[in-house]
Amino acid sequence: MPTGVHLRDARQQLFDAAERVLLRDGPIGLTSRAVTDEAGCAKGVLHRHFSDFDAFLAELVLDRAAQLDTHAGALREAAGSGTVADNLTGALIALFGPVAVAIIPLITFRDELRARLRQARPGGGIEILAGGTTAISAYLADERERGRIAADADIDSLTLSLVGGGHLLFADRDSGPPTTETVSNLVTAVIADAVQRRPAR
Known part of the structure; x- marks a missing residue:
């Protein structure tokens, strides 16, 4: 260079x-x-x-988190269009891309990196997923307002199930990422009751 x-x-x-x-x-x-x-x-x-390698890694994590924020914004804009299941499937695939999944153990592996991230952004290292998690929750709330999921749907529980289940699906890097169909099956199972109970419009 x-x-x-x-x-x-x-x-x-x-x-x-x-x-x-x-x-x-x-x-x-x-x-x-x-x-x-x-x-x-x-x-x-x-x-x-960069002042040292951990400063470099902290900037790397924050840079990749900002990229995820872009996907999060796109999900919010999708409310009311397409299907709820398809929108959420795409969101999980974007949220748990190979880089995000690889960064989580990196943060766990390096104590100093976690400390730098806590200083830079509330929530520390796991903040790389927080933007996507917040977007999924807000998207579900938007769809509830539109009547596309049940008015009494528990948004927090749905979000935790989607993000937690999605992370488990993508965490095994050795076997490669799950197929779109596998992610879609998870999403469909999680939201099935909330979608089926939505009020008639």
Whole structure:
């Protein structure tokens, strides 16, 4: 990497390299040397832009959390269109993409990273999923207002079931991500009662 490269370009190149290492080698394999080797740059480039490796990792997590926030916004906008099951299936697939699933054990693995994230954002590391969880809850509330799910549906319980079940489906990285049909089956089972009991319009 040229020494005069723009900061934003350097950050993105390093983030993308870290993502590849994390997906390939897991949290244990994610070191500053592994990141810079993957990015094809000198180790000093990382330390030129970040105070230390945990600062770099904290920025990586927050950057990827911001990307999930974009998907969360799209879910809210989908209320009233398509089917509730299809909208939620797409949301879970976006929320539990391979990067998000890999980042959760990374946060668990590094105490200092958790501390940095707690300082940067309420909720700490698991905040990477909080935006999506909040969006699912808000989406369900929107659909309840529209009469597409039951007026007495327990939004909190539905959200916990969807997010918890989704995480379990996606957590086994060795066997690959679940199929869309598998995710759809989970969603359909979770929301079936609330959808069937919706009032007639």
